[in-house]
Amino acid sequence: MIDVTLESVSKRFARGGDAAAVDQVDISIAAGEFFTLLGPSGCGKTTTLRMVAGFYFPTSGRIRFGAEDVTHRPPNKRDTGMVFQNYALFPHMTVAQNVAYGLKIRKVGRAESKRRVEEALGQVHLAGYGHRRIDELSGGQQQRVALARALVIRPRTLLLDEPLSNLDAKLREETRLEIRRIQREAGTTSIYVTHDQAEAMAMSDRIAVMQAGRVQQIGAPQEIYHRPATSFVARFIGRSNVLSLPVVAAAEETVTVRLPGGAEVAAPAPAGHGLREGGTALVSVRPEHIGLTSATDPDALPGQVTDVEFTGMATNLVVDVAGEPVQVAAIDVPAGVAVGDQVGLRLVRDRMWVVRP
Amino acid sequence: MIDVTLESVSKRFARGGDAAAVDQVDISIAAGEFFTLLGPSGCGKTTTLRMVAGFYFPTSGRIRFGAEDVTHRPPNKRDTGMVFQNYALFPHMTVAQNVAYGLKIRKVGRAESKRRVEEALGQVHLAGYGHRRIDELSGGQQQRVALARALVIRPRTLLLDEPLSNLDAKLREETRLEIRRIQREAGTTSIYVTHDQAEAMAMSDRIAVMQAGRVQQIGAPQEIYHRPATSFVARFIGRSNVLSLPVVAAAEETVTVRLPGGAEVAAPAPAGHGLREGGTALVSVRPEHIGLTSATDPDALPGQVTDVEFTGMATNLVVDVAGEPVQVAAIDVPAGVAVGDQVGLRLVRDRMWVVRP
Amino acid sequence: MTTIPATPGPATTAPATTDPTPPAPRRRLADRFAGGTGSRWFPYVLVFPLALVLFGYVVQPMFATFAESVGVDGWENYGTFLTGDGVARSALVTSLVISAASVVLCGIVGVAMAFLLKRFSFPGRRLIEAIILVPAALPPLIGAISFQLLYSETGILPRGLQHLFGTAEPVLPFSGIAGVLVVHTFTMYPFFYLSASAALGGMDPSVEEAAYNLGAGRIRVWRTVLLPMLTPALVSASLLVFMTSLASYTAPLLFGVDQTMTMQIYINRTNGDLPMASTYASVLGVVSILFLLGMRWYEGRRSYRSQSKGVAAHRREVTNPLGRWLALVASLLATAVLLAPVATIALVAFSQDGSWTTEVVPAAYTTKNFVTIFSDPDAFEPILNSLQMSLIATVGCVVFGVLVAYAVRRLNFRGRGLLDVAVMLAWALPGTVVAINLISAFSTGNAFSLGQVLIGTFWIMPLAYFVRFLPLVFRSSSATLAQIDPSLEEAARNLGASWWRAFGTVTLRLMLPGVLAGALLAFVHGVGEFVASVLIYTSETAPISVEINNRMYSFEIGTAAAYGMLQVILIFVVMVVSGRLESGRRSTREAAQWTA
């Protein structure tokens, strides 16, 4: 059952320049779904969320909850719980009062309200902070109060605008699980905005990738990751090398391209890719789908290491292949690989994917 | 040469409860060093930074810049450029005016100032936004203005309080490199607060891990990652399994422990670990240093999969080993591994590490 | 689960767009109004009654005044303002100069006081906070006289200094325009003080820190960050001071500056030249409107609300003991200066008639004046009347002023600017004009008075106070509202609060310092109101100011001063009580944090 629908919704700001902040967005979200908006800073995520919450009216288009048109319904009649990107905590109330605000409006009894507030504060690891003033909290603690305030009212729709951006990885993970649990239990439809792609991947039922106000692709995390629709999505989700390669042969669902070394590979491609022999295909390969071998390996692309970065779990390298930088993420790097070394790269063939520009 | 020194600095808030927000912190940062404060939300990172910037006076302890005691020097005499966790942009100025503010105070000429402002806005990918009002920017754009404002004045010390938390991965990475470049070029001593551990690992010369106001460990990223001092650090940096294992034998730099399956392993340990045969050692093993094999492998710890999470590059599993959940990060998971399956785990022995509680 | 095609190409344009105006589902009328700010009607519903009142009592009479000014001689009267030689032009110029100078002086004194009292904690701070409004509470006539007794050629200070230094002439006497400015500064700086201190409290402190961090010194931070961030408050106060000075009557009168607009209005009325008087009044109105529009433009160029994430604490800590001592000394000085006029009035109230002529201070003392008041059974009535009527008016001002401030700042509707102008016009017009308009409106029942004859009843007085003092509450509420991040209200709405509820529990609560400041001003001015009162009061509703005036004219200065004392004490009590109300706890703590 479709719960939230955006029908070619656009939003222009009076002083926002020529471009629309949100441009002809079409999204339908199923009841109980955990839906994520992903996209670069300034692409229109917050604006979209605020239209769903009712703080902006779309310049054009409609928004529906179920079958009802709510485009112009006042925010307090929408039963959405929003975590604002800037928290929007009530400075004149204590932490507990902030969290209890929505309950008070819902006329929840005192005892029940107290219990739920405490529970919510516990969920965000702020038990015992109830009596504090908001300005006596750290940034991350404030963010958690904002989260608790939205969760505690158990709204029909949760709108979460980067609710975990100021939390450490550990806490973020725990809180993320907590949100998911609460959301699943109550079957709350959720729209989530995050910059953390791993988070988006881990939590979401579906993801919409936006760029400059437009939706680029909507799909399940695996789909978006492994079969990005456009080179923007490929590059934006995780990291990817998008190689421009000459097409040698094109079939329904594979496109054979020639690699710089001369080898030819058949890369999987989406149906209706529209590529012809002689054209140029954009092929996306993820850094972790590139293996590192010796420079003398005949099957490998030869290249020179231009950067090495240690990130904990893996080591990221940038390898210059015929003038193009190729990113490689290797789990176990042969000790001693350093900038300037000659190496060979092996692409995992069935993990390649042809994308639109 | 030591540039910034905190000498057993403590800070208590009047209404902050019993615990000090910052507790006996000793840190020396070399000139030109990129130093990162890492720790859970509310551990005192911002408070520490604010004492260095001069917005709080330590309840006890001293702060030195070089040899000079600056504990009570007013903030405007410290030449620090701070990116505030909450941005603290001047709402009554345009983007360009915000960025130019510090230059104006430094009496930089008009033309020069304009050039530098444009350069700085370009560095944070906001070229063309100079005339905008702050309230016409998205959250991430505001954060970038805050960053540009601090970078453009080329201060003696950069204090960056989660300057990238609201940026998408892509932009974060680019900006991170930009910050590093600028910082290296000018030799600016920098103190960086982040929640993104990969970022901390990638950028920092040294990292201090804090917990509840206290410094747990200071060291280079690799050191912190591979040889965490305490179980808190082990668990907090990346993810780690800290196993409580009986000590079979203890040498100077190795401690031999018995695994649940019965096998004995010699785990590397820090000098002066103080463990004895018959005691219990805490051994940290990273999820990515655990291999997944079949349940019948005799060398492996047997366990049952209780959770599977796909994160893009790797797959995270939680495996129940004799009642204890062990986290595993596998790059290539045999297809079809699902919750409830029996699997075997192989620990990479020389990547184990004995930690303090 | 449907997957929407990801391609935003023309091929996938949703069919819905072919029907740009889908049949709007019929919403119930109640829904529309319940829609709060979301409803297109909401702003109009909110402001309509007020617009009606303002139109009836301020705008329309203003037009009538204007019509009168051109009725007989056409535009000729206005010509005199343009030709150089007439009184008209020099009166206009003098008035403008006095007003501009008053704004500057009051701004300096008021903002400095706000800074001192809100940013430092030192012994006696609470006391000064309580007496800070006393100068504004001085009854106009007595107040001006006390300034004369203090600072004029024959005043205590110049004569005292003369005795002290043994000079032939009194030292440092104030007269003419300088005297007017002294009086204006004294009596009007509270406009700045109140709004600036409300705004200082509501400001995002991290913005200030950012400026320090970028290397700005204290003065620079004030100039480039704090003052600009206080703009809404300063604009509000400037408007009030400017218009008050423009309409100020007693001070120029007492210091003999008769080439001012108000003096000319009075003179022309006395002359019986009503068209000319109306011309002056119209010019006064036009100048005020122009100033208002200029200020609106100036303020509207920027945004003043915090864009910070989350809530930042007032965290700057000052340990400099020198600053503390300086603050203490400055505050002692301020107390002395603030209380001097009151002390003078006390001196008059306790001195025997005729015992104070060429002496520096009176030679003989008596309590007779107070005995007179307290022994007269009717003597308390004016005090009670004033209290009651200003209270009612203040409540009305708060209710309407806050709502209109909200409408003008936050809602988008046609005529927003007009409403702003209409409200302020009531402040710009001389009280006499407002009162006469009210009399004409209410001496017979008409549409604007809902068919009621209010003249001769009790209610005309609170109504007049309401119309006159609404701008005070409106302005200062509006200034604090400019600082408040609308997303707080949005958060409340999002949590299910209706507009009213969100307004009451969040927006209004955060506006409170400004609203209280405005309410205090309205109340204080209500208690002291004279020019309009004298035209509409009845024997049962005689306010304290009329009583004082009567005593003054029968030269019972002592008794008048005694009344004045009572009035000042009354205001003082109100200040103390409201200081407690305005979460004195919080402000003290804030200031304390500054000095930690």
Add this chain to the structure above:
Amino acid sequence: GGGDDAGGSASAEKLTIYTARDKKVATYVVDQFTAKYPEYKGKVEILNLGAQEILERVRAEKANPQADVWWGGTQQGLAAAATEDLLAPIQPAFAAKMDPKYKDPEGRWFGEILLPEVIMYNNKALTPEQAPKDWDDLIKPEWKDKIIIRDVAASGTMRSIYASMIQRLSPDGSNPEPGYEWLRKLDANTGSYTANPTDLYLKMSRQQGVVSAWNLQDILLQANQANMPFGYVMPASGAPVLIDGLAAVKGGNTTGAQKFLEFLFDDKLRADLAKDYFQIPAVDIAEKPEWLAQLQLKPMDVDWDVVGKHETEWINHWNSQIKNKG
């Protein structure tokens, strides 16, 4: 209030009086009035206003008059109101014995008291001998900056004095120049202008100046009741005598108003007012108090018609061209 006597007859009992008289005087008179006519007890309402305010108020209330009696107003103000049809004509008994120049021919207003304008001086600073003897003495250089004047344009009293000074030198008012010249010299001698009477008294008593022109009644009141160090000189060339009058407001309770006005001219009351409040009645009274009997009132021969015609013009000229120019 008197809001519901609009019809005139419905509540004929109620009586609202707008008075510019001192509150003590008003209270005293009304007490006497209600003692004599007990039916008015509690029915009389007095509002103390300035003369100018009464005019404003009566004007504004024209559509629904609130007042019944206008008690205390300058001849000019009353005449203006009469022209604007704000006053009700009445024929009281005392009208007959009143000098026609003290009343409106149609009976719309009547003079009540005469206000001679004289020279006032501070008798602590000056002996009677030192004080100026006539108007022309005021413009002598010896009084430079010793004179204080209640600001002219806004004061009915002062306007009349100044207009008389001009008319004195140009009987038909056609050539105000000599008068202007005289006033220019006076302006040169004037130290300061004061905002209101109180201010004048204060400044006089505090010797910011020692000589002024003011009305006799107030000088005597201040000197005798408020201990002010004031004395007066009856100018040798005569004192302009102003008329301060009263009227019944049109549309008000005219019957009650007439009764009250009649009462005001009660012989006994007039004598008391003359004795205690130094009022010079506009009609002759039998029992003169000592000061009045001794008063050698020397009225200046002022043609009030000429003055009335030119006053505005003259005062405006003075205000813009002469004041503070010396």
